Amino acid sequence: MAAPLPSPGVGPPDDAPPAAGPCGSCAQASPGRLQRLGLAPGRHDHVVALAGNPNTGKSTVFNALTGLRQHVGNWSGKTVSRAEGGFTYGGAKYRIVDLPGTYSLLSTSTDEDVARDALLFGRPDVTVVVVDATRLERNLPLVLQVRQITGRVVVALNLVDEARRHGITVDTRHLSRELGVPVVATAARRGDGLPELLAAIAGTATTDDPPEPLALVHHDPQLEEAVAALAARVEARFPGVPNARWVALRLLEGDPGIEEAVRAGTLGELAGAPPLEAAGGAA
């Protein structure tokens, strides 16, 4: 594991200036409010999970936020296990967990299992999905799958500098409306967009009224009927599960991880029980 760099002004979070005035949360006020805590986040207020397809600059975003120098490789399958770090922002401490890069959460490999379980059972306060602006179409399925699990999502539209060079522009406002969550354009290698990303993370972490998980829309009445029937049973068995329809679909598909959670009764933790520490949910 890389050694944390000495970062200027690291101190106890209480020393951090309080978010002052009406401009406390706006992007312009934020760069000075970031403190990188490297590998020693200690006690934390919020857990942030970092998801994304391989090769989208996910680790670069992780390093930019934590001040760590986790080695960044330009090839798939670089982060096999999870890396963790921390930062403080606006007086609150964040623990950030870098999940393995995956194309989906369908649980067809160890990577996907680790990522999926961390999102589902680790219940992060914010999930940042890093997507490659030059390959949006290939990245969006993962975003949609994460959105089906939770509404506490921020999309970091990364590599916009590269996209610009390739003549690609992405309408972030439109995308944000479609997904129902903030979409922030970033070029993490150069640090562009990080203040806005931090503001969006803080906003999502602290909001009392996060967007609902994305509803599953099936244009197949037969499937819809089965999902609705099973979702009702899931609700009855685990009252308060926020995404019963999603769980129902996974059960229909025979997802062994979810079946195991039903058998062990841990699925209930998706409901009201306190979330698992992100560190405790290691695969």
Next chain:
Amino acid sequence: MTSDLLDDATRLRDGLPEDFRDRVVESLYTDAARMAATSVDRDGVRARLTVDRALDRVLTHHVWGFLAMGVLFFGVFWFTIAGAAVPSELLYDLLVDDVHGWLLEVFAAVGAPWWVTGLLVDGVYLATAWVIAVMLPPMAIFFPLFTLLEDFGYLPRVAFNLDRLFARSGAHGKQALTMMMGYGCNAAGVTATRIIDSRRERLIAIITNNFSICNGRWPTLILMGTIFVGAVVPPWLAGFVAAGSVIAVVLVGIGVTLAVSWLLSRTVLRGESSVYSLELPPYRPPQVWRTLYTSIIDRTLKVLRRAVVMAAPAGAVIWLIGNVHLGDASVAAHLVTALDPIGWVIGLNGVILLAYLVAVPANEIIIPTIVMLTLTLGANTLGAAPGVMLELGDDQQIGSVLVTAGGWTLLTAVNLMLFTLLHNPCSTTVLTIWNETRSVRWTAVATLLPLGLGFIVCAITALVARLVM
């Protein structure tokens, strides 16, 4: 009580059409495609992408791709060999000549007993200083170059080129990626096999990862290539031939990887090959300064620290076995005498085998250990105290010590290079293999198979060389 929920799921699933999973995924991708289409605006895409495409056409070509691969890696090794000579010499002068002499004076001044001085200064300090002088310069050149290639996006192309070969040998294509990781560190390579989902193919990747030469072994190869193989040809050719000999060992390693994979997948680990898709990322201009910084901090210093941590106790062990006497000879002499016959059969010698025993925790210290032991046992001819490494000025002097005191020949050097490739993984890697497989049997296979191969290959080389020469 919860299984009724699962029963319901099974019952409902049975009522659904067989391809409903595909439909679910399909609707996901349809939604994604619609969103992407309405959010993305592109122009001039074709114009920019042709550079990438043109590069890929060459670098992943079934002939030019391999040629480019050879040229690039050859260049990296040549730079490393040619560039490391001068800084290595400076480090020798400083650490081994000056500081060692100075430390001896300090210890003498405070009146330390001879065995304290011996153990700490001649044992622990010298071994550590040696490791730094031998390893730091080549690593500080090799890692940044390798990382630049990686940053540029070249490694996935290598994986792509090798994929066909791996598929033909019954292994998973992703094994090419874990093999690439192994060139940095085998323990990391073994951990990286988690990206392979099928247990069968993962085991093949784990067992063969040791055939990728790791950080700890590059210096041995480079040094042997420089001192012995390069010395056979005229000086102006020496650098090329030395780099070529290192490449040759790497190629033998790839060949052995493929052969062992083929053998395993046709015998104990039989099964179907999985299909996967390998994304070729766009080429990105490497961030040169950033890369230099991270590869020095992350790789060079990390590896060096490990080497130093391992070298210090090894130095003590070497000094002890060189100075503790049983009967009329030191422990080291007894061990070397016992190992010599085996060493002779495989074209090495007892000193090298003993060094491999001492260096099980870290391959990094092989060369320093060999030189230290050679000097200890051949001490009388060179006038050094037992367990003390002579103050050697440069690579050529190491060579002359090994030849005069150790009786080395070109065969010894070549077989040491082969044995460097083919022997048991270091203890960290063995531990990692056990962690990943949780199986004593597969850990034993992964440990002993390369060692056995090493003995067989070296014995054959020695036999052939002795018959011919």
